[in-house]
Amino acid sequence: MDKINFFPDDLNVQNQKIILRLDFNVPIKDKIIVDDTRIILCLPFIKKLIEKKAKIIIVSHLGRPNGIRDPNLSLVPIYKYLKKKLKTNTYFYVGNFDEDVKDKFSLLKEGEIILVENIRYFKEETDDDEKFSKKLASLGDVYINDAFSCSHRKQSSIHKITKFINKSFAGPLLKKEIDAINLVVKNKKEPVTCIIGGSKISTKINVILSLIEKINNLVIVGAMANNFFVYKNLNVGKSLIEKNTSEIIKKIYEKATKFKCEIIIPEDCIVGTSFEGEGESRILGQIKENEIILDIGNITINKIKKIIDQSNTLLWNGPAGYFENKNFLNGTITIAEIISQNTKEKNLVSILGGGDTLAAIKKSKNKLSFSHLSTAGGAFLEYLEGKDLPGLSVLK
DSSP states (O other): OOOOOBOOTTOOOTTOEEEEEOOOOOOEETTEESOOHHHHHHHHHHHHHHHTTOEEEEEOOOSOOTTSOOGGGOSHHHHHHHHHHSSSOEEEEOSOOOTTHHHHHTTOOTTOEEEESOGGGSHHHHTTOHHHHHHHHTTOSEEEEOOGGGTTSOOTTTTGGGGGSSEEEEOHHHHHHHHHHHHHHTSOOSSEEEEEOSSOSTTTHHHHHHHHTTOSEEEEOTTHHHHHHHHTTOOOTTOOOOSSOHHHHHHHHHHHHHTTOEEEOOSEEEEESSSSSOOEEEETTOOOTTOEEEEEOHHHHHHHHHHHHTOSEEEEESOSSOTTSGGGOHHHHHHHHHHHHHHHHHOOEEEEEOHHHHHHHTTOSSOOOOSEEEOOSHHHHHHHHTOOOHHHHTTO
């Protein structure tokens, strides 16, 4: 596979107009940023470009406005945030991409920034429209994609823009994401363990089948595990399950046998009669008809601990339980703390991905350490699966 063209540190970009594609798709409530993690990660590179006296045009999206100017999905809160954090003139562009658009950006001075309003306000963005991509590219001299989380999308500011600009690079955040995932799939230190959770097996089946060839242990947790219980004829009460998964699970077990990958599913769990209530411990096989499996139990936690303690590389995607209720948070937090301890004390290479996983571990009262936290969702899983992402293939 051709190598990705990463942004070289020594490239002279003084007085060059840089189109910088970032992911500022952060949770905003009542025009206030709820979690600024994604923005904080982008700041060092923005500051570096300011120091290099580049003229910076930042392009990002927020949510899915579907080509409509939804005021709830405006980047105004992000513009105000950047204005406070960056010691330079920062402007906000809310206009259209018409014939005069290039002139409007020509007044930008060295070290200054223009943040473009939500690029998905334009339907042409999500259509990967050629004319729109060309207009977007005409604004700059250099294009840098530092939004790995969007790189599985064929969209103008990720994909076709590269056809119409002289130089295209991947940014340092994107490089960090790829290097981290490669520690699991390519440059791995065995034994390698993957903990896969969340609710749907159908969305992660290809990732699981791809990983089985590369890892030693596959731990299934969360509502996804319920389908494995049903496959083994265990009663799951009113627990969340997907229909018609027996063939998928059969395929997983067959492939695991072929590649000598051990599959671990929970042996006990915490159940409730509703998502809002309290929990009770149950051994699998003792679950009542009116009960819902909402977390893993202590026997399972101890088993997972032993596996983590013996691992040198670990990937985790998807929480172990219904973490939104503190009564069902214990499994997820305990796994996070075990991984963190091994990362600090035994040099475990630990890569965590997925929005729900990161949201869940934020509920820990302790300071946790991991090798890499990925804010990418779909792109993270597709890259793990071995897919050539559209946003990356154009940077090779």
